[in-house]
Amino acid sequence: QKEVEQNSGPLSVPEGAIASLNCTYSDRGSQSFFWYRQYSGKSPELIMFIYSNGDKEDGRFTAQLNKASQYVSLLIRDSQPSDSATYLCAVNPDRGSTLGRLYFGRGTQLTVWP
Amino acid sequence: DADVTQTPRNRITKTGKRIMLECSQTKGHDRMYWYRQDPGLGLRLIYYSFDVKDINKGEISDGYSVSRQAQAKFSLSLESAIPNQTALYFCATSDLTTGRGETQYFGPGTRLLVL
Numbered sequence: 001q002k003e004v005e006q007n008s009g010p011l012s013v014p015e016g017a018i019a020s021l022n023c024t025y026s027d028r029g030s031q032s033f034f035w036y037r038q039y040s041g042k043s044p045e046l047i048m049f050i051y052s053n054g055d056k057e058d059g060r061f062t063a064q065l066n067k068a069s070q071y072v073s074l075l076i077r078d079s080q081p082s083d084s085a086t087y088l089c090a091v092n093p094d095r096g097s098t099l100g101r102l103y104f105g106r107g108t109q110l111t112v113w114p
Numbered sequence: 115d116a117d118v119t120q121t122p123r124n125r126i127t128k129t130g131k132r133i134m135l136e137c138s139q140t141k142g143h144d145r146m147y148w149y150r151q152d153p154g155l156g157l158r159l160i161y162y163s164f165d166v167k168d169i170n171k172g173e174i175s176d177g178y179s180v181s182r183q184a185q186a187k188f189s190l191s192l193e194s195a196i197p198n199q200t201a202l203y204f205c206a207t208s209d210l211t212t213g214r215g216e217t218q219y220f221g222p223g224t225r226l227l228v229l
Contacts, residue, residue, distance in 0.1 A: 044204070088156065104158075
């Protein structure tokens with residue numbers, strides 16, 4: 001069973017702070033990792049993906065991957081009220097016939113208050 | 115713009131009825147997926163298709179069936195709807211290009227209520 005675990009939250013941070021979202025996964029061989037943002041009642045939209053250990057930065061967002069510890073995190077710098085959403089972590093085990101399937105965590109609800 | 119569309123966007127039906135949810139995409143992607151989302155449970159995969167001739171069961175396929183009519187169309191059917199199939203349903207597409215995983219693009223969702 002491939003599991004992706006996230007703290008459900010809610011995580012609440014003030015505007016301008018750094019929000020840190022964490023995700024752990026069970027399949028040690030997983031190769032690709034994705035962060036999606038989902039506003040209430042809307043569809044998930046991709047924020048970032050990461051394949052290699054270390055950090056990947058895109059604007060105010062930084063994804064961090066540690067395959068040895070089997071965790072991936074998302075940092076949001078200078079958080080804005082518009083960042084308030086549920087953040088979904090997704091993992092692609094990238095093996096054989098399941099190539100392309102994503103396994104999603106349950107999501108972490110983030111609230112950024114003014 | 116290239117897009118993923120779902121019809122209907124909202125549907126109310128009664129227990130025992132057969133219903134179909136449709137998904138169309140103009141992205142030219144080969145791979146299509148159906149998920150359901152329930153509060154607190156995240157996204158769960160129902161069925162997926164890697165090309166027109168390939169259909170695979172996901173985690174929760176019981177009570178559902180699918181049809182891949184063309185590269186651009188992937189339909190989900192509930193043969194005999196039951197109340198615990200009330201959920202938000204998403205279609206997604208992806209295109210394997212790098213061989214190291216892929217991005218999935220989601221449609222706007224169909225909100226289904228089974229009475």
